[in-house]
Amino acid sequence: MTEHVWSYKPTAGRLAGTDLTGYKVEATDGSIGKVDKHSDEVTDAYLVVDTGMWIFGKEVLLPASTVVSIDPEEQRIYVDRTKGQIKDAPEFHREKHLEDPAYRSELGSYYGVGGTSGRF
Template sequence: MTEHAWAYKSTAGHLAGTDLTGYRVEATDGHVGKVDKHSDEVEDAYLVVDTGVWIFGKEVLLPASTVVSIDLEAQTIFVDRTREQIKDAPEFHREKHLEDPGYRSELGMHYGLGGSPYGGPMI
């Protein structure tokens, strides 16, 4: 089975229905922020991460496939991207981007997941 860019990897330890709001998000090289919103929708799963002061309060959208593991006890999510990659992601505007396929395509290209708003090769 091929995993999907907008779905959690089967090895991530994600349990559908788990509220991830407030969980810490850790990049490969350090803390990124906290989950402000998330989606468990089939083929449309993502995290909205409030990066706080380290990049001036910018929110970023991370496709679920960037999640490597979830530590439920420590309420921490580990992603396979660096802080710099996340910092350089296209800016997220909730009212504009949640349903925007062009934005999803831009994100997919930025994170190396392919240009399709709902898919692309896994890395």
């Protein structure tokens, strides 16, 4: 049930080819950091967010399905998770996320499709 977690929702306002690096990311209850890296690959779209001092320099991976909207003028991305939900996500491993199917599945299960995984 996690196959669509890695795709943007049609309503997110995603502009293909737009570089989102440096965009600020807003959870439902406040800012969580800035986009460090992102992917637009079909069925493999995600954001890597540098949380700065919020989680002591930790990076988090957010599947594209968590994106509610993108504001290119303000360079902000809004996601449908709270800061706590993002903080409690499985730890991001930059080297593992592209190569380890079990890790990818763990992240996909945590975030679930549209937040319906049972954790939210």
